[in-house]
Amino acid sequence: MSGPELLLDSSIRLWVVLPIVLITLMVGVCRHFLSLALRGDSRPELEQLGDSQVLIRSRILREHGKYIPRQSFIMRKHFFNDKELGFFKKTKRKVVPKNPLTDPSMLTDMMKGNLTNMLPMILIGGWINWAFSGFVTTKVPFPLTLRFKPMLQRGIDLVSLDPSCR
DSSP: OOSOOOOOOTTHIIIIIHHHHHHHHHHHHHHHHHHHHHSOOOOOOHHHHHHHHHHHHHHHHHHHGGGSOHHHHHHHHHHHHOTTTOHHHHOOOOOOOOOTTTOHHHHHHHHHHHHHHHHHHHHHHHHHHHHTTTSOOOOBSSOOOTTTHHHHSTTOOOSSOOOBOO
16 A cells, blocks of 8 residues: 555444434434324225225135135125125226325325425435544545545545545
8 A cells, every 4th residue: 555544443433323323313203203293184085994994804704714614605705796786896986096286285295205304314414514524434445536535535635645445
């Protein structure tokens, strides 16, 4: 090696990695509860709830039908799949997906979700940039061009210091 070796302090785990992990964890918890608070009260319609319950009952019958008597299984199967009177044959519901561009409440919900994800990341990035300016944050195993050097050694304006270990 032509230049001096970069040495890392052994307490870097305590003073650098641990605060970043703790702050990221706390921001994640705060973001979770903030998104719960900002989320709109979306209650399912009674018809949708009934349909989902019928689908669950039919799935349970399909999976566990071998544990009940054969006559009981045939009666339940007839209730769901009879050619004329079966629940799935006579109940035809058209599912109309909502277009988020025409529903303002869906647009505001999407905007709230994006905001609760983007704003904490900007704040954490700014804090890390402020807290660790003047440090070489990473050593990479390939040479860097002069345009990429400031990313890894922000606040250290030395031409002789190279963050790449070749």
